[in-house]
Amino acid sequence: MTWGVVFFPGSNCDRDCVHVLRSVVGQHVEEVWHEDRSLDGIDALVLPGGFSYGDYLRSGAIAATAPVMSAVRELAARGAPVLGICNGFQILAEAGLLSGTLLPNVSLRFRCHPAWVRVESDRTPFTAGLRHGTVLRMPVAHGEGAYFATPAEVAALEAAGRVVFRYCDSLGRVTPQANPNGSVAGIAGVASDAGNVVGLMPHPERASEALLGSTDGRRLFESVVGALVGAG
Amino acid sequence: MRAFRVTIMLKPGVLDAPGQAVQRGLDALGYRVEQVRVGKVVEMTLPDVEGAGVDEMCARFLANPLIETWAIEEIPQGAAT
Numbered sequence: 001m002t003w004g005v006v007f008f009p010g011s012n013c014d015r016d017c018v019h020v021l022r023s024v025v026g027q028h029v030e031e032v033w034h035e036d037r038s039l040d041g042i043d044a045l046v047l048p049g050g051f052s053y054g055d056y057l058r059s060g061a062i063a064a065t066a067p068v069m070s071a072v073r074e075l076a077a078r079g080a081p082v083l084g085i086c087n088g089f090q091i092l093a094e095a096g097l098l099s100g101t102l103l104p105n106v107s108l109r110f111r112c113h114p115a116w117v118r119v120e121s122d123r124t125p126f127t128a129g130l131r132h133g134t135v136l137r138m139p140v141a142h143g144e145g146a147y148f149a150t151p152a153e154v155a156a157l158e159a160a161g162r163v164v165f166r167y168c169d170s171l172g173r174v175t176p177q178a179n180p181n182g183s184v185a186g187i188a189g190v191a192s193d194a195g196n197v198v199g200l201m202p203h204p205e206r207a208s209e210a211l212l213g214s215t216d217g218r219r220l221f222e223s224v225v226g227a228l229v230g231a232g
Numbered sequence: 233m234r235a236f237r238v239t240i241m242l243k244p245g246v247l248d249a250p251g252q253a254v255q256r257g258l259d260a261l262g263y264r265v266e267q268v269r270v271g272k273v274v275e276m277t278l279p280d281v282e283g284a285g286v287d288e289m290c291a292r293f294l295a296n297p298l299i300e301t302w303a304i305e306e307i308p309q310g311a312a313t
Contacts (some may be wrong), residue, residue, distance in 0.1 A: 057272075058296060065293065094296070101298050104249035148246070148299060182247070 001228050004032045004042035008063045011050035013085065013205060020208040021046070025221045034066040044081040044224050045072065047088030049141070049203060059102060059144045060090030069095055081125040081224045082197045086142055089199030098190055098199045099157060100149030106182025110143040114213065115180055115202055117165040117188045118172050124164055124195045129223035135172040136216035138202035140180050145201040147183035147190070154185055165189035165200050233277055236286050239303045240295045241271035275307065
């Protein structure tokens with residue numbers, strides 16, 4: 001299968017995502033420029049982290065208007081796996097492809113450290129190969145990662161199994177101390193209604209090689225490969 | 233041409249982290265301040281005389297309706313240059 005990684009001006013995890021998908025997971029990867037208007041031939045897509053457009057206006061707001069986003073919408077509507085990591089999550093939320101938004105961290109500080117998340121739903125291609133309740137260790141690195149949605153929206157997400165990841169401690173316990181940014185209900189990642197579009201604040205691409213302290217993040221990408229190749 | 237100023241503020245109840253940081257700074261300088269809210273101001277000049285579309289610009293892009301409100305006022309031409 002062929003993966004795409006979108007490069008926006010100010011993306012800074014783009015090369016990391018390409019490296020992991022290509023050299024660690026062994027996938028064919030196409031680098032997609034934000035001005036590209038076609039995603040033909042792409043089976044799964046990653047919107048990487050960074051600070052697109054310097055976080056001007058709101059994180060992800062200007063990138064959400066990029067020419068490539070029309071093609072991202074079409075790809076998502078076709079059911080292809082689309083993953084937004086950190087700034088990529090913010091872009092998908094601003095584009096309306098995911099519910100809610102990301103606010104500045106409650107601590108007012110940029111948080112950059114290892115975190116644990118619990119898999120709360122296996123109805124996305126990125127978690128289909130993981131058991132519900134699996135604890136993953138991946139780093140967070142963001143200043144604006146506090147997930148926010150109205151209570152009604154959060155209830156709807158929970159009821160539909162669209163809360164995909166929740167911050168927890170190393171034993172999988174969801175506690176206020178384990179929540180690095182003040183996200184409502186400890187939400188670290190959510191999915192679209194159909195489940196194929198997922199956004200999360202932690203960085204799976206920075207936790208895909210033993211040298212970097214964790215290989216848990218790799219499981220998200222491998223899950224997609226297993227789901228797509230298995231189905232195809 | 234007409235010029236407009238859009239003031240964008242976080243909705244009440246949404247955590248305003250910059251506002252809290254500014255309040256701490258004012259506190260540190262010895263000012264007694266009950267509450268600080270930090271927003272954004274966008275000024276723009278439109279080529280048409282209608283002035284239409286500013287509200288739509290806010291709803292679609294300039295503000296996030298989930299967490300922000302906005303107010304639009306017309307300002308003297310040339311003020312937004």
